[in-house]
Amino acid sequence: MPRVPKVEPLGSPGVPASAKPPGSKAAGAAEDRELVRRAQNEDQEAFEELVRRHQHRVFAVAGGILRRREDVEDIAQQVFVKAYFSLKRFDQRAAFSTWLYKITVNECWDMLRKKKVRPLVYESDLSEEQARQVITAEEKGGGGPDISERLVARERVERLLDGLDERDRLMLILKEVEGFAVEEIAQVLDLNANTVKVRLFRARRRIVNKVRKRGE
Amino acid sequence: MGLLNKSRAECREFQMRLEDAGSAADGAKEFSELAATMPGALKDHAAACADCRVAAENIIKARALLSALPSLAGMGGPWFAPRVMAAIAARGAELGRAPDTWTLLPKLAARLTWASAIALLLASGWLYQRPATNTATTKSVVTDITGEPVVDTATPANNDEVLVSLAERPR
Numbered sequence: 001m002p003r004v005p006k007v008e009p010l011g012s013p014g015v016p017a018s019a020k021p022p023g024s025k026a027a028g029a030a031e032d033r034e035l036v037r038r039a040q041n042e043d044q045e046a047f048e049e050l051v052r053r054h055q056h057r058v059f060a061v062a063g064g065i066l067r068r069r070e071d072v073e074d075i076a077q078q079v080f081v082k083a084y085f086s087l088k089r090f091d092q093r094a095a096f097s098t099w100l101y102k103i104t105v106n107e108c109w110d111m112l113r114k115k116k117v118r119p120l121v122y123e124s125d126l127s128e129e130q131a132r133q134v135i136t137a138e139e140k141g142g143g144g145p146d147i148s149e150r151l152v153a154r155e156r157v158e159r160l161l162d163g164l165d166e167r168d169r170l171m172l173i174l175k176e177v178e179g180f181a182v183e184e185i186a187q188v189l190d191l192n193a194n195t196v197k198v199r200l201f202r203a204r205r206r207i208v209n210k211v212r213k214r215g216e
Numbered sequence: 217m218g219l220l221n222k223s224r225a226e227c228r229e230f231q232m233r234l235e236d237a238g239s240a241a242d243g244a245k246e247f248s249e250l251a252a253t254m255p256g257a258l259k260d261h262a263a264a265c266a267d268c269r270v271a272a273e274n275i276i277k278a279r280a281l282l283s284a285l286p287s288l289a290g291m292g293g294p295w296f297a298p299r300v301m302a303a304i305a306a307r308g309a310e311l312g313r314a315p316d317t318w319t320l321l322p323k324l325a326a327r328l329t330w331a332s333a334i335a336l337l338l339a340s341g342w343l344y345q346r347p348a349t350n351t352a353t354t355k356s357v358v359t360d361i362t363g364e365p366v367v368d369t370a371t372p373a374n375n376d377e378v379l380v381s382l383a384e385r386p387r
Contacts, residue, residue, distance in 0.1 A: 047304075048297050055292035063288025072288055080300040081307055153284035160281065176282040178289055182235050197235045201271065204278040211281065 060178040168203040
């Protein structure tokens with residue numbers, strides 16, 4: 001089995017897309033094409049490399065829709081398993097990442113349909129201990145505001161987003177939380193970049209107006 | 217009128233460019249910081265247009281609000297790829313295993329239902345339309361002088377009929 005050269009992952013944990021070095025996109029796409037070609041010839045190491053390179057973006061997209069950590073983990077795994085068994089049918093006309101994000105979005109929406117639950121998770125759904133673990137995992141002792149303040153703020157935002165259309169909410173989270181570019185969001189949701197801009201603009205206006213009305 | 221149209225076109229352009237400016241001026245906390253990344257003409261327009269100022273402020277406020285949410289992109293890690301490969305291996309083994317009857321049955325259930333329904337329909341059609349056959353058996357009855365039947369000479373079909381005929385015979 002041929003060894004796959006190790007390449008730098010596209011997104012390091014917690015590093016938004018905007019932090020990627022310029023010029024890395026085209027090179028990354030070429031490397032992806034080569035890895036996909038090898039994986040199509042049953043090179044498992046090549047596929048493992050693809051998983052390493054794209055896992056953070058898949059987590060981000062799934063997280064934008066589901067928000068529940070355990071669901072996000074399960075879906076991310078399911079997405080890559082599905083991609084592996086469908087890889088022979090992937091003709092590389094689109095970028096591997098685009099194809100993968102579409103699988104992710106479809107799997108997430110399928111899951112929500114099956115569960116018939118609201119995708120958002122509120123901190124009040126978590127036990128105090130779970131919530132504390134979540135915060136400490138993210139902050140790792142950072143000198144931010146008090147945990148309970150952060151929990152309240154997060155819950156407030158989740159509730160604000162709850163009033164938005166599912167797609168608009170995903171766009172906002174991908175743009176403002178996960179650092180996706182407008183063009184990437186357009187790829188994920190199969191929309192025109194200008195449509196994404198207009199919808200982002202309206203979604204922002206809606207949540208800001210809500211906050212104003214509540215006098216927060 | 218022309219001035220109004222020009223102004224609207226500028227508003228549209230400014231608001232479209234805000235997205236790109238928003239990404240470029242990551243961390244901008246004021247309108248002026250966002251507007252600074254715009255070309256000169258749009259910067260002047262924004263200074264005079266209340267709608268565009270509101271749009272820019274919405275970006276800043278929404279960004280501040282959403283900063284309360286954690287990014288889930290960092291959830292993955294070195295543990296994830298081996299877990300996926302193990303899941304793939306397990307799924308591959310499952311797919312490679314020869315299917316036994318009980319795993320095939322649910323897969324074939326729909327087809328079996330259809331086949332049974334068609335067979336039932338054909339059988340009932342055939343039963344309904346087949347030519348009626350004379351099932352009545354002519355029995356030759358021997359009578360005595362009074363005309364009363366003496367012996368039923370019809371061949372009994374089975375042991376039950378023999379017993380019934382014996383039971384019915386007058387003693």
